[in-house]
Amino acid sequence: MSSQDPYQGRFAQLVGYRVTAWRDDHAEVGLEIREDHLNRSGVLHGGVMTTLIDSACGYCGCYSPDPARPRQAMTVSLTCHFIGPVRAGDRLTAEARRTGGGRQLFFCDCKVVNQEGRLVAEGSGVFKYRRGSEPERG
Amino acid sequence: MSSQDPYQGRFAQLVGYRVTAWRDDHAEVGLEIREDHLNRSGVLHGGVMTTLIDSACGYCGCYSPDPARPRQAMTVSLTCHFIGPVRAGDRLTAEARRTGGGRQLFFCDCKVVNQEGRLVAEGSGVFKYRRGSEPERG
Amino acid sequence: MSSQDPYQGRFAQLVGYRVTAWRDDHAEVGLEIREDHLNRSGVLHGGVMTTLIDSACGYCGCYSPDPARPRQAMTVSLTCHFIGPVRAGDRLTAEARRTGGGRQLFFCDCKVVNQEGRLVAEGSGVFKYRRGSEPERG
Amino acid sequence: MSSQDPYQGRFAQLVGYRVTAWRDDHAEVGLEIREDHLNRSGVLHGGVMTTLIDSACGYCGCYSPDPARPRQAMTVSLTCHFIGPVRAGDRLTAEARRTGGGRQLFFCDCKVVNQEGRLVAEGSGVFKYRRGSEPERG
Numbered sequence: 439m440s441s442q443d444p445y446q447g448r449f450a451q452l453v454g455y456r457v458t459a460w461r462d463d464h465a466e467v468g469l470e471i472r473e474d475h476l477n478r479s480g481v482l483h484g485g486v487m488t489t490l491i492d493s494a495c496g497y498c499g500c501y502s503p504d505p506a507r508p509r510q511a512m513t514v515s516l517t518c519h520f521i522g523p524v525r526a527g528d529r530l531t532a533e534a535r536r537t538g539g540g541r542q543l544f545f546c547d548c549k550v551v552n553q554e555g556r557l558v559a560e561g562s563g564v565f566k567y568r569r570g571s572e573p574e575r576g
Numbered sequence: 577m578s579s580q581d582p583y584q585g586r587f588a589q590l591v592g593y594r595v596t597a598w599r600d601d602h603a604e605v606g607l608e609i610r611e612d613h614l615n616r617s618g619v620l621h622g623g624v625m626t627t628l629i630d631s632a633c634g635y636c637g638c639y640s641p642d643p644a645r646p647r648q649a650m651t652v653s654l655t656c657h658f659i660g661p662v663r664a665g666d667r668l669t670a671e672a673r674r675t676g677g678g679r680q681l682f683f684c685d686c687k688v689v690n691q692e693g694r695l696v697a698e699g700s701g702v703f704k705y706r707r708g709s710e711p712e713r714g
Numbered sequence: 715m716s717s718q719d720p721y722q723g724r725f726a727q728l729v730g731y732r733v734t735a736w737r738d739d740h741a742e743v744g745l746e747i748r749e750d751h752l753n754r755s756g757v758l759h760g761g762v763m764t765t766l767i768d769s770a771c772g773y774c775g776c777y778s779p780d781p782a783r784p785r786q787a788m789t790v791s792l793t794c795h796f797i798g799p800v801r802a803g804d805r806l807t808a809e810a811r812r813t814g815g816g817r818q819l820f821f822c823d824c825k826v827v828n829q830e831g832r833l834v835a836e837g838s839g840v841f842k843y844r845r846g847s848e849p850e851r852g
Numbered sequence: 853m854s855s856q857d858p859y860q861g862r863f864a865q866l867v868g869y870r871v872t873a874w875r876d877d878h879a880e881v882g883l884e885i886r887e888d889h890l891n892r893s894g895v896l897h898g899g900v901m902t903t904l905i906d907s908a909c910g911y912c913g914c915y916s917p918d919p920a921r922p923r924q925a926m927t928v929s930l931t932c933h934f935i936g937p938v939r940a941g942d943r944l945t946a947e948a949r950r951t952g953g954g955r956q957l958f959f960c961d962c963k964v965v966n967q968e969g970r971l972v973a974e975g976s977g978v979f980k981y982r983r984g985s986e987p988e989r990g
Contacts, residue, residue, distance in 0.1 A: 754861035769897075
């Protein structure tokens, strides 16, 4: 995405994932696995999976309908479970939803599926709103 | 590192981290934070931190003194806590140690410090040895 | 439950929770919060919540239709998020489901709701089958 | 402990653990494993271990030299790894230390060892100070 895109950062560009759905309390990011996402064993690097989970989770609590007012959060804690194998060429979708929280923190969980809908990883986390990004409700 | 290096994978090259210490039950990886490690908020993407932790943890249980016989493991579960701020230009070191386990699984924890020795993140995880990579002891 | 019950252990009796539903890949445990489940601050001790989550998760991967052949697993890793307040008198239900795994390990996640169906905690974990308790499929 | 003890709660009495050391950013709790701490498999219930870890972690960020002014925190997220076997009669010590945080949240990790000093579990967590319990520094 272009550098003007207020919703996509530099590391997203480096890794190549994209936000494919975003609404209140929900976000999805997608990535097609390439050779440069693999580790020294020739399988998906765990860090690619945690990047997708962290990204989808962060977005899901920060939806803003106004591009001029992006909302932001920082990861406090993230846990990921690696459930199924992933190979180069697979197309992964990480789908996160906000499960609770208030004005300072939010909780979320995330499922990552491949192009056949098979669950390959799960994650959950706690995030902290940056100042000015807190929700109006609470 | 060159593509002949049996210890470094493609995602390590993409992100730019390097193994800086490795011995039985211990591993360190280092990374200087660049602009393309940042997220849309201009701070370190959580996925870079989890990548360093996952990498250091994976290495620490798989030391092999013989480059012709690399040992490998897969992440089962990984948890990361984000403790302090990180900025572009910071030099991070993730130091992991194996804390337990047997022939199938190993446990490890990891601390990430910046160039001043300040703790910026912690993690822990469970890994599973790939077939043929199990420890002789255990 | 009586000491003859092959499905309930001593700590379950001490804490007072009961298995309220159990089938393949799914389990529920219930507990009414009493004064002796509270911590020094007068709110639910985190350990009560993690006990319910650990229990429901452990059961969900070990269903056996034959009481004479109980199946058993050990917790490898457990993560819990504390989402909403709980008070004495609340009736909690922890509902866990197996999300993946094979013959050695299984993954699961768990939601804990109160008597109004409100989510008060979430958890996820990795468990290891005890010898003789592995699933036939895998 | 007596009900006047401002530092010990009801669930601590039920389970039987005691605070054995407490100072700024550090806490230890101890428990001798009894039959009623076991699960239906006759080994330590995971919930006993997570209770010790949650307790030690919660204390370590809330030291107060003045019994008339107890400080309190709530668990936000807790992760535990189960590393070694525990049997009835074992004497466990959970030792937690605060690793970071500010005025709202703190991070901590915890090791649990048996009477021989052998590591049997590790944990880490995020806690939130209750109003009025925030640290002055931070």
